[in-house]
Amino acid sequence: MFLYLFLPLIIIAYFLFPKSFRNILLLIASLIFYAWGEPRYVFLMLISILVNYVMGIVIDQTPPSAKKKRLLILTLVINIAILGYYKYAGFFIGIWEDLFHVDIAFEEVPLPIGISFYTFQAMSYIIDVYRQEVKAQRNLIDLSLFISLFPQLVAGPIVRYQTIADQIKHRIIQNEDVMIGTRRFIQGLAKKVLIANPMGAVADQCFALSGDSLTTGTAWIGIIAYTLQIYFDFSGYSDMAIGLARIFGFKFLENFNYPYISQTITEFWRRWHISLSHWFRDYVYFPLGGSRVDAQWKVYRNLLVVWTLTGFWHGASWTFMAWGFYYGVLICLEKWFLLKWLNKIPRVFRHVYVLLIVMVGWVFFRADDFAYSFEYIQTMFFLNDVPLYDYQTLLFLNDYAIYFALGIIFSMPIYQLYLKWSEQKAEENSGYYISLQLVQTVYYLIIVAIVTMFLVNSTHNPFIYFRF
Amino acid sequence: MKKLELLLPISFFIVIFGVFVWHAFIPDQKVSEMENRNLTVLNKQPTMEQIFSGEYSKHLEEYFTDQFPKRDEWLKNYILLQKFTGKVYFNDKYYVEEDGWIAAKPVVEMEDESVRNFVNELTDISKELTAAGIPFTYYSFPAKATYILKAPDYMPEDVGQVRNQKVHELLKEQYVDEVRLIDYIDNTISVEEMYFKTDHHWTMRGAYAAYEALIRTLNERMDWALSPMPYDENNNVCLKNEFLGSWNKILAMTVEHDDQICYNEPIDFSEILTIYERTATREFQVDVEQIYGVAKGFDESRPVNYSEGYSRDFLELNIFNEKPQVDKHLVVIKDSYFNPIQFHVASHFRQLTVIDLRYFDKPLIEYLLEIQPDYVVLAYNDRNMNVYLKNE
Numbered sequence: 060m061f062l063y064l065f066l067p068l069i070i071i072a073y074f075l076f077p078k079s080f081r082n083i084l085l086l087i088a089s090l091i092f093y094a095w096g097e098p099r100y101v102f103l104m105l106i107s108i109l110v111n112y113v114m115g116i117v118i119d120q121t122p123p124s125a126k127k128k129r130l131l132i133l134t135l136v137i138n139i140a141i142l143g144y145y146k147y148a149g150f151f152i153g154i155w156e157d158l159f160h161v162d163i164a165f166e167e168v169p170l171p172i173g174i175s176f177y178t179f180q181a182m183s184y185i186i187d188v189y190r191q192e193v194k195a196q197r198n199l200i201d202l203s204l205f206i207s208l209f210p211q212l213v214a215g216p217i218v219r220y221q222t223i224a225d226q227i228k229h230r231i232i233q234n235e236d237v238m239i240g241t242r243r244f245i246q247g248l249a250k251k252v253l254i255a256n257p258m259g260a261v262a263d264q265c266f267a268l269s270g271d272s273l274t275t276g277t278a279w280i281g282i283i284a285y286t287l288q289i290y291f292d293f294s295g296y297s298d299m300a301i302g303l304a305r306i307f308g309f310k311f312l313e314n315f316n317y318p319y320i321s322q323t324i325t326e327f328w329r330r331w332h333i334s335l336s337h338w339f340r341d342y343v344y345f346p347l348g349g350s351r352v353d354a355q356w357k358v359y360r361n362l363l364v365v366w367t368l369t370g371f372w373h374g375a376s377w378t379f380m381a382w383g384f385y386y387g388v389l390i391c392l393e394k395w396f397l398l399k400w401l402n403k404i405p406r407v408f409r410h411v412y413v414l415l416i417v418m419v420g421w422v423f424f425r426a427d428d429f430a431y432s433f434e435y436i437q438t439m440f441f442l443n444d445v446p447l448y449d450y451q452t453l454l455f456l457n458d459y460a461i462y463f464a465l466g467i468i469f470s471m472p473i474y475q476l477y478l479k480w481s482e483q484k485a486e487e488n489s490g491y492y493i494s495l496q497l498v499q500t501v502y503y504l505i506i507v508a509i510v511t512m513f514l515v516n517s518t519h520n521p522f523i524y525f526r527f
Numbered sequence: 528m529k530k531l532e533l534l535l536p537i538s539f540f541i542v543i544f545g546v547f548v549w550h551a552f553i554p555d556q557k558v559s560e561m562e563n564r565n566l567t568v569l570n571k572q573p574t575m576e577q578i579f580s581g582e583y584s585k586h587l588e589e590y591f592t593d594q595f596p597k598r599d600e601w602l603k604n605y606i607l608l609q610k611f612t613g614k615v616y617f618n619d620k621y622y623v624e625e626d627g628w629i630a631a632k633p634v635v636e637m638e639d640e641s642v643r644n645f646v647n648e649l650t651d652i653s654k655e656l657t658a659a660g661i662p663f664t665y666y667s668f669p670a671k672a673t674y675i676l677k678a679p680d681y682m683p684e685d686v687g688q689v690r691n692q693k694v695h696e697l698l699k700e701q702y703v704d705e706v707r708l709i710d711y712i713d714n715t716i717s718v719e720e721m722y723f724k725t726d727h728h729w730t731m732r733g734a735y736a737a738y739e740a741l742i743r744t745l746n747e748r749m750d751w752a753l754s755p756m757p758y759d760e761n762n763n764v765c766l767k768n769e770f771l772g773s774w775n776k777i778l779a780m781t782v783e784h785d786d787q788i789c790y791n792e793p794i795d796f797s798e799i800l801t802i803y804e805r806t807a808t809r810e811f812q813v814d815v816e817q818i819y820g821v822a823k824g825f826d827e828s829r830p831v832n833y834s835e836g837y838s839r840d841f842l843e844l845n846i847f848n849e850k851p852q853v854d855k856h857l858v859v860i861k862d863s864y865f866n867p868i869q870f871h872v873a874s875h876f877r878q879l880t881v882i883d884l885r886y887f888d889k890p891l892i893e894y895l896l897e898i899q900p901d902y903v904v905l906a907y908n909d910r911n912m913n914v915y916l917k918n919e
Contacts, residue, residue, distance in 0.1 A: 095584045
């Protein structure tokens with residue numbers, strides 16, 4: 060419905076409306092978009108916007124002082140309290156009950172979609188205002204639009220206010236923006252529907268198998284499928300968000316840069332969910348002292364804190380925290396000595412090292428608990444007494460080979476390199492330019508048709524990151 | 528020249544907007560013949576509760592997908608894509624052989640809990656009827672999915688036959704009378720003859736063999752001297768209409784086959800049988816032709832499915848016979864496997880009551896005790912492990 064109803068109506072209205080009404084139109088569209096999936100929680104988001112709007116102005120008007128700091132802390136506490144109530148309350152109450160053997164009456168509330176993303180955007184705005192990196196936004200509509208802009212509202216990227224502050228007021232849309240935006244949107248749609256969803260079907264079946272039904276081959280197929288699913292699901296959403304925003308004249312920063320071609324874990328996190336890594340770097344790691352501290356152990360402490368929080372951002376469970384801590388430890392090890400070692404080994408081994416570490420990490424991310432995660436990993440590495448493969452392994456290999464192949468090919472920047480090459484050639488040769496535009500149009504329309512075929516046949520397949 | 532950059536966006540917007548307009552102007556379909564299910568139709572008057580709970584937006588999503596323009600064509604192309612990419616099980620369920628056989632993916636789980644629940648339900652029915660002096664027998668009819676075992680070599684055996692054995696063993700332990708009909712069916716008939724290639728039901732040949740075995744086993748139980756009408760190939764009449772097999776419909780009719788609806792009627796049922804159909808609101812007399820072989824009246828160009836070919840499922844039929852072999856009232860609680868032979872069976876008894884619990888609207892036991900039949904049979908295909916007792 061989004062693709063064939065909401066989107067055409069919004070795009071047509073957007074380009075028909077005079078420029079002065081476009082922000083209001085986008086805001087209304089964003090609120091309808093959010094209310095479509097979360098009718099009740101749209102009010103929660105409006106409250107969050109209002110609080111941050113008022114506090115942003117108050118903080119901006121307060122001269123640097125302890126009072127200003129207290130106002131900042133108060134605003135952050137309000138934001139974290141809203142997020143904490145919906146996302147973490149059940150988790151902490153559970154810990155409390157376990158520790159003190161008490162029974163607390165608490166009915167878990169469903170997590171509002173996108174709350175982690177828009178809360179982090181709002182907090183980045185408040186902190187930037189406090190740091191006087193940006194002026195507080197006096198126009199409520201413009202600030203509301205920044206927090207709720209529908210392309211990235213529910214699953215990022217986490218856009219910083221300073222990135223689009225000017226674009227909210229003044230944006231020039233050129234033909235090239237609409238073309239690149241459309242192309243990017245279709246790419247994202249295809250990533251999600253044609254690769255992430257089939258891979259998700261495989262991963263779901265593999266992770267639903269009990270420990271004794273899982274063979275080593277199936278365990279590997281399951282985790283490779285999940286590795287591809289989560290990348291194409293999330294980066295597909297980011298592509299759609301970046302593409303749609305570009306059509307409307309906004310230029311968001313990239314959120315993914317082919318993370319699976321990384322040669323170190325440090326590099327992986329420079330390429331994966333870039334907006335989240337930057338958020339934690341700028342608002343947690345640097346304020347803790349970052350690497351500019353008087354003792355090396357403090358650097359490691361800061362890294363571990365940041366990465367454990369990164370894990371915790373993804374969800375209120377010990378497995379997410381362990382997943383974040385796992386990366387913290389690895390990045391510390393790389394900083395300590397591992398990077399030097401890695402630089403001495405052939406490139407192919409560095410890739411294998413990263414992929415193994417990442418896939419093991421995804422097991423914790425995907426599995427429901429530690430026990431299953433460890434059992435799964437043992438099966439992957441021949442540590443359980445299970446067969447190498449069975450009929451399910453062969454079926455998955457046969458039925459999904461094409462999707463695995465597509466996933467692996469598009470995890471590498473091959474298409475990106477081709478695009479760059481062809482665009483350069485098109486600039487030099489007008490005949491090539493015309494044929495490129497024609498072929499590109501046909502190619503992307505065929506993709507839209509194939510995506511439609513998959514969508515008509517599919518059941519509901521929400522994005523993985525809607526959960527966060 | 529730079530305007531050519533708008534070719535892709537404009538084409539894309541025309542496509543998505545065009546589909547939106549198309550969707551808005553085509554009339555809604557109520558049923559998907561291919562998927563054998565009702566399609567979502569638009570609720571034009573949602574309540575505030577439905578809107579604020581998000582239920583209405585889910586409804587609209589379902590509606591939009593169900594009523595998508597040329598939906599069947601999209602479904603068909605998706606199947607063809609699976610074929611093209613060499614998928615073994617289409618829609619993760621159906622295996623297709625080159626000669627047109629469609630087989631179900633083997634079931635590997637015994638589903639012990641379902642078996643136990645099924646046995647418990649049958650035991651309860653049996654006990655209550657037996658206590659009232661009404662004999663009861665559970666018949667398992669051999670299902671296609673259990674006996675047509677076509678699959679790649681590396682696939683495991685389907686557990687259907689073992690599970691079926693288990694059901695009968697457990698029933699025996701509970702002293703419930705039971706018949707595994709496959710053990711009594713003439714074994715000179717091959718399983719390939721017994722089933723449609725593209726449907727999950729049996730052919731007339733398979734059903735007829737089951738009818739003969741059913742009558743023979745009833746004789747053994749009740750000391751009746753019923754003589755089943757022997758199968759005669761000369762009585763076979765087949766329709767020329769294209770057959771819409773249930774599994775082929777799911778596969779968008781992409782499988783070529785030679786299935787046909789055939790009839791084998793040794794006598795003219797309409798001469799001896801009087802039929803009453805009961806719905807939730809009334810009971811009325813109907814002709815044999817209105818119940819059995821409706822497709823005989825179709826134009827040859829019109830495709831026919833199993834229920835049009837033989838009989839659809841009714842809440843309750845009461846079939847009275849002017850020339851019964853025994854003056855008895857038999858009740859058969861059945862699923863669709865019984866449909867091709869219901870009149871063959873009826874031709875032996877004074878009265879045959881046919882009940883389909885998926886639609887039945889009364890507490891079953893209470894109803895049976897009220898009508899006091901001479902014998903009750905529950906005849907389900909062996910994949911069916913849900914009695915559908917709703918009102919007990």
